[in-house]
Amino acid sequence: MKKTLVLCLTVLLSLAAVCAFAGDGSWERVKKEGKLVIGLDDAFPPMGYRQADGKLVGFDIDAAEEVGKCLGVKIVWQPTAWEGVIHSLDAKKFDCIWNGMTITPERAKEVAFTKPYIMDGQIAVVNFKEKRFKGLKDLKGIKAGTQKGSSGLEAVKKLATPPKELKEYEDYPKALLDLEAGRIDVVVVDNVTGRDMIAKRPGKFKILPGMISKEPFGVAFRKDDNGLRGKVQQTLDKMVKDGSMAKISRKWFAEDITNPKKF
Structure with missing residues (x-):
């Protein structure tokens, strides 16, 4: 409400x-x-x-x-x-x-x-082979990443459990590189951006069901x-x-x- x-x-x-x-x-x-x-x-x-x-x-x-x-x-x-x-x-x-x-x-x-x-809205992107997280409610004790100055910073605060670590990046591609390398667990990103990036790299990432926010x-x-x-x-x-x-x-x-x- x-x-x-x-x-x-x-x-x-x-x-x-x-x-x-x-x-x-x-x-x-x-x-x-x-x-x-x-x-x-x-x-x-x-x-x-x-x-x-x-x-x-x-x-x-x-x-x-x-x-x-x-x-x-x-x-x-x-x-x-x-x-x-x-x-x-x-x-x-x-x-x-x-x-x-x-x-x-x-x-x-x-x-x-x-x-x-x-x-638009904010979504959570994880590695394609990630099995710990089935939905947004499962994001507990995570290392999260998003872009500096983006609305992703506010969206992270709306997660049911605050991340134990939040890393800010110059841009989303750099955040996804760290996600792919396992240095962070999730990237909070705009829906349109996240889906575009995932479509260009099939089999690398996936989106957890649901939106963190509508924007x-x-x-x-x-x-x-x-x-x-x-x-x-x-x-x-x-x-x-x-x-x-x-x-x-x-x-x-x-x-x-x-x-x-x-x-």
Whole structure:
């Protein structure tokens, strides 16, 4: 009940913030410059990551590029360390954060989110041959790992039994390497990311049944940039209505997980 209440309050705050956008000049600035600079962690598949040839791909990449096309501006991607991503946004190193960022009450105090565009959640990934754990309730006395600054840190606290050790990594691939080597017992990771990684390495990892938490993804802007946030939100709403978001979702997830009616 508490989790549902927090989620509802977070979404309502996001909706209220979107409705409040005014002529603050943020959209006019981006339009004049002809580019929207977006901060991201470029090692976060399938939301945004580098292929072997260095090309940046992912669901968020395709969605943002489509928004840029609709708005008539170029999308410029600015990779940054996720741990300090909000600080970098406030320092005006980019215009927004678009990288599978979970909407939380804590983050909503620092940034202004769009409405959720995907409903994600945290899951527990273990070695494929792991036999000690059949479900989340079995995770006792474990060594857990997750990414620095991620919502996985909060999700770990929701486990029935706190881990005896929690290790924070620069990115999830490094955490999975330690999991594969047996240096940790479980990796707490975003559902979309975990499933993508597992699909690319069959027979190495598996997901324990159930979700630790449900979490909405939103695009984050500076508190004062209401005009820009409102313009992006209008475009996202249009893309949901005309099926553009569904098309991108099916490309990356084999199903539409962007329909707000299913959140």
